[in-house]
Ligand SMILES: Nc1nc2c(c(=O)[nH]1)N[C@H]1C(S)=C(S)[C@@H](COP(=O)(O)O)O[C@H]1N2
């Protein structure tokens with residue numbers, strides 16, 4: 001029996017037409033939970049979202065005010081540095097473009113997302129804006145599960161999923177880069193899954 005390489009290549013359709021970055025596998029319907037600490041449970045009446053310039057609060061939304069902001073539906077593949085990927089995840093949230101436009105910060109070149117529990121992650125402004133990042137408060141048609149970052153999390157699907165900070169409470173706009181939680185523990189500063197930027201030095 002002759003099996004052509006092309007046939008095997010297609011059968012091995014794990015990469016779903018080129019959607020699986022190098023070294024990743026498809027988890028299918030599973031949605032793993034990866035948390036470096038306990039799940040915080042901030043009541044919605046005490047939840048707020050702040051955009052800071054440096055460390056100065058410049059804009060703030062209560063939960064109800066945040067709900068009233070224009071939301072976008074997002075359907076994207078996500079890629080964790082521990083090598084699982086999940087295709088076609090569906091979210092709803094507010095773009096970082098809209099949140100950052102609410103303040104005037106011409107000096108801003110970097111963004112840090114900060115969360116309940118102390119987690120942080122850093123992004124160049126170019127990775128945070130241009131329709132590439134959102135604060136999402138809904139997943140698959142329902143409220144975001146606390147284990148997956150509810151009430152709200154950052155979603156930056158074009159970078160490894162550690163950049164998608166769960167339980168996010170705000171964005172800090174900076175004129176300089178400030179590596180976050182995993183970025184100071186040896187993970188790559190940017191984390192592009194297509195370039196396999198897993199660890200610092202990759
Ligand atoms: N606040 C916070 N956000 C976090 C994490 C965390 O430990 N704390 N883990 C990150 C990592 S490494 C991944 S892969 C994803 C996991 O999200 P999930 O648990 O919804 O799959 O969240 C990211 N955001």
Ligand SMILES: [Mo]
Nearest residue numbers: 080081082162
């Ligand atoms: Mo991760």
